[in-house]
Amino acid sequence: MKAPFAGLDTLATNDWWNRANNPIINLKVSRDSVIAFGIYTVSNNTLKLGAQFFPLYPDEPRDVRLEIKRNDTWEILQTTKINELGWSAVFKITDWDTTKDYRYRLRHGKSASYEGTVRKDPIDKKEIVLAALSCNSNKDRGMREKYVNNINHQDPDLMFFAGDQSYDHTEHTAAWLKFGLQFRETFRHRPCITIPDDHDIGQGNLWGENGKISLTKGGSDGGYTYHPEYVKMVERCQTAHLPDPFDATPIQQGIGVYYTNLSLGNVDFAILEDRKFKSGPEGKIPQQGPRPDHIINPEYNPGSIDLPGLKLLGDRQLQFLDQWRQKNTGSLKAVLSQTGFCGGAHVHGKATNRLHADLDSNGWPQTGRRKALELIKKANAVHIAGDQHLATVIQHGIDDYRDGPWAFIVPAIVNDYYSRWWWPEDEKAGTDPNTNTTLPWTGDYLDGFDNKISLMSYANPDNTSQGAGYGLIRFNTQQKTVTFECWPRDVEVDQPTAKQFEGWPYTVSLN
Numbered sequence: 001m002k003a004p005f006a007g008l009d010t011l012a013t014n015d016w017w018n019r020a021n022n023p024i025i026n027l028k029v030s031r032d033s034v035i036a037f038g039i040y041t042v043s044n045n046t047l048k049l050g051a052q053f054f055p056l057y058p059d060e061p062r063d064v065r066l067e068i069k070r071n072d073t074w075e076i077l078q079t080t081k082i083n084e085l086g087w088s089a090v091f092k093i094t095d096w097d098t099t100k101d102y103r104y105r106l107r108h109g110k111s112a113s114y115e116g117t118v119r120k121d122p123i124d125k126k127e128i129v130l131a132a133l134s135c136n137s138n139k140d141r142g143m144r145e146k147y148v149n150n151i152n153h154q155d156p157d158l159m160f161f162a163g164d165q166s167y168d169h170t171e172h173t174a175a176w177l178k179f180g181l182q183f184r185e186t187f188r189h190r191p192c193i194t195i196p197d198d199h200d201i202g203q204g205n206l207w208g209e210n211g212k213i214s215l216t217k218g219g220s221d222g223g224y225t226y227h228p229e230y231v232k233m234v235e236r237c238q239t240a241h242l243p244d245p246f247d248a249t250p251i252q253q254g255i256g257v258y259y260t261n262l263s264l265g266n267v268d269f270a271i272l273e274d275r276k277f278k279s280g281p282e283g284k285i286p287q288q289g290p291r292p293d294h295i296i297n298p299e300y301n302p303g304s305i306d307l308p309g310l311k312l313l314g315d316r317q318l319q320f321l322d323q324w325r326q327k328n329t330g331s332l333k334a335v336l337s338q339t340g341f342c343g344g345a346h347v348h349g350k351a352t353n354r355l356h357a358d359l360d361s362n363g364w365p366q367t368g369r370r371k372a373l374e375l376i377k378k379a380n381a382v383h384i385a386g387d388q389h390l391a392t393v394i395q396h397g398i399d400d401y402r403d404g405p406w407a408f409i410v411p412a413i414v415n416d417y418y419s420r421w422w423w424p425e426d427e428k429a430g431t432d433p434n435t436n437t438t439l440p441w442t443g444d445y446l447d448g449f450d451n452k453i454s455l456m457s458y459a460n461p462d463n464t465s466q467g468a469g470y471g472l473i474r475f476n477t478q479q480k481t482v483t484f485e486c487w488p489r490d491v492e493v494d495q496p497t498a499k500q501f502e503g504w505p506y507t508v509s510l511n
Contacts, residue, residue, distance in 0.1 A: 001084040005227035008202075012055045012087060012173035023141065024174040025181070029054050032111040035064070036177050037184040038104070040118060041191045043243040043262040047096040047118060050241035051106045052180055053087040055173070061109055066091045068118075069103040086173055086233040090240040098123075117189040122157050122265040126478050129154070130267075130334075131186070132471040134162035134197070134386020135412035136179055144182040147413065147470060150493045151186045154472060158264055159187045162386035162410065163197025163338040165238065170202055170226075172234050193262065193271060194238045197338045197387060201234050202226045205293060205360045207280035208273075210314070211252030214280070220292040220359075222280025228253035242271065246320040251276065259317050261324050266477040268328040270321060270381070272337040274362055277314025281359045284310065288356075295357040295448060302357075302450040305364065312368025318375065325379030332475045332482070332510060333381035337362075340385055340409045341369050343447035344392045344455075345420035354425070357448025361388070366449050373398050376405045380510050382482050383407040384473060390420040391459040391467065391486050393506045397452025401431075401444045404452075406508045408484040410471030411459055411501075415489075419461040430455065437503040457486070457503030465489040469501065483507040 003013035011022055019027075034056060040049035051064050062082045067074045082089045098121035106114045122128060131151050151159075161183075166175035186192070198206035202225060203214075209222030224231050232255055239258040250256050257276065262269045282292040285305040289296040295305075313321075325333075343363040348355050362369060373396050376383055383405055391411040396404030422441060424430075430443025434456045444454050461467035465488035472485040486504040487493060 003085065004229045008170050008226060008230045009085075009173050009233070011171050013085070016055045017057065022174060024138070024168055024171060025178045027055055027174060027177070031060075031109070034112045035106050035108055035114040037180040037188070038106050038114055038116050039187055039192050039194065039241050041193065041242055041262055042096055042098060042118065042121065043264070045094065045096050045098060046243065047091070047093040048241045048243060049091045049104070050237070051082075051089045051091070052177065052237065053082055053089075053108070054177060055087055056082070064089050065107040067105040067107060069105070074105060083236065085229065086237045088237045088240065119157075119190055125157070125265055126476065128158070128265040128267045128475040128477065129156040130158050130160055130384070130473040130475070131156040132160040132162060132384055132386070132410045132473060133413050134410060135164045135389055135414065136167070136182070137412065137414035137417050138167040138175065139417040140414045141178070144413070146489065146492070148183065148185045150487065150491070151470070153494050156472065157190065159190060159192035160336055160384070161192070161194045162336065162384070163195055164199040164387065165194060165196070166200045169199065172200065172202070172230070172237070176237055191264070193242065193269070193336060195258070195271060195273070195336070195338065196234050196238045198275060200238065201231050206275040207278045208251075208276040209280050210277055211255045213253070216282055218291070220280050220282040222282070224253070224255070228255050231255050247316060259320055263328060263331065266331050267475045268324070268331040268333050270324050270333070270335045272313065272317055272335060274313070274338040277311050277317065279310040279365065281305075293359040294355055295359070296355060298356045302366065306366040310365040310368065312362060312365055313372050318371055321372070321375040321379070325375055325381075332477055332480065333379050334473070334475070335376050335381050335383045337383070337385045339387035340392070340394070340407055341373055341383065341396060342394060342451050342453045343449060344388055344394060344409060344422065344453070345390045346423045346425065347421035349418050351421070355448070363447050363449045363451050366451060369451065370398060373404045381405060382508065382510070384410070384471070386410050386412070388420060389415055389418055389467070390422060391457075391469070391471070391501065392422065392455060393457040393484055393503070395454040395456065397454065401452045402454050406482070408471060408473065411467055411469040411486065413468060413470070413489070415461055415468035416466045419467060421460045422455065422458040423460070434503070439503050457506050459486060459501040459503070463488065463501070480511045481507050481509050
């Protein structure tokens with residue numbers, strides 16, 4: 001199959017076997033190892049399982065078999081085709097038995113196989129645990145053994161990768177395979193949510209604007225830079241195993257959507273697409289800095305950029321949130337997305353680069369932020385995301401301080417290339433600071449958009465892990481509390497001396 005795009009995914013398309021060795025990953029694996037990993041979710045008695053392959057040679061079969069083990073015997077459940085763009089396949093099994101664990105096996109040809117476990121629904125557990133990670137920079141191409149060992153020791157019920165699994169912008173398949181080899185032992189035996197962010201689809205920033213074509217370097221005019229089939233390939237590899245979308249109607253250029261919900265135990269997760277419908281700033285608002293998306297003028301009027309017609313989540317996702325909040329009202333609820341609903345960092349990239357406001361964050365447009373937070377609050381949900389390279393715990397304000405939902409932005413997996421700092425310019429604590437931590441700058445603040453936020457914890461990159469790590473979220477379904485844990489990259493959690501970042505754990509009540 002000839003790729004429909006040029007200069008993209010070159011390592012895994014067309015006559016890929018003629019390519020020279022690359023710095024990302026060896027694609028010419030032994031033929032009994034062509035199945036790189038499986039990844040799955042189960043929700044509403046439906047199993048969705050993705051199979052990710054290394055590139056196949058022209059004479060190799062293009063189908064993959066899914067088997068499960070019953071009474072010590074492997075049974076074929078389904079056979080499906082492998083898509084040569086991205087080399088992935090997806091299985092969908094309805095009426096799945098969620099009351100017990102099942103061993104599964106993916107088979108290809110005569111010798112290739114991959115095994116894992118589909119876990120039973122932990123409906124009887126009092127505490128559901130989610131591990132959350134994002135920003136897997138290619139500045140460190142090593143394996144992630146410590147992350148894997150720590151997470152498996154803590155044994156969460158569900159994995160969540162919030163975006164930027166790939167930073168090799170034009171070579172997603174190779175980078176996605178690398179990510180899979182780094183982290184597959186965290187999701188071989190448990191369900192996993194992965195959602196792509198801007199770097200995954202090849203852009204430094206993304207304002208999707210309903211799928212239009214971006215014509216500006218950096219994408220600040222809104223839309224997608226690269227060929228729609230490349231974007232669709234990325235989303236297919238990373239999201240086809242999620243529950244079916246709430247509304248599968250494609251956006252412009254035929255690009256799909258994946259926003260949906262997943263119920264696990266007594267917790268209901270809404271999965272959003274922060275960027276897909278968001279308006280781009282260029283040409284729409286007065287520019288306040290050297291880039292259309294960076295505001296460096298602290299004297300500007302925040303109302304001047306909150307203009308009618310600007311979108312954040314978009315009408316379709318707001319409708320989804322409104323319906324989701326009214327269902328499963330007895331469950332604890334969480335919203336999962338790429339980034340935070342405020343400007344939660346003052347310094348970007350290096351210590352001398354202070355931004356007053358960053359339009360890449362979901363703090364803008366402010367009216368769109370308000371609409372989203374009102375629905376998340378009505379759902380009595382917490383928000384969990386990544387992207388910011390700066391771990392924070394924030395309670396949002398909508399009309400007043402502390403009247404909105406709680407949010408936990410988890411740290412970057414690798415954080416030594418573009419760090420961020422929470423560092424108020426006056427170096428003063430806000431009103432009503434968090435007295436349970438030695439962190440100096442907590443309490444009530446206005447962000448660069450005049451959004452009210454109450455900052456309770458933050459992990460600046462002034463530590464041995466450089467602020468890198470992951471989040472662990474514990475949902476106590478009986479006490480109706482959620483505990484945010486934040487673990488540095490360099491700790492070993494099974495050691496008695498292991499400590500979280502200063503300011504964590506942090507527990508909030510949803511009663």
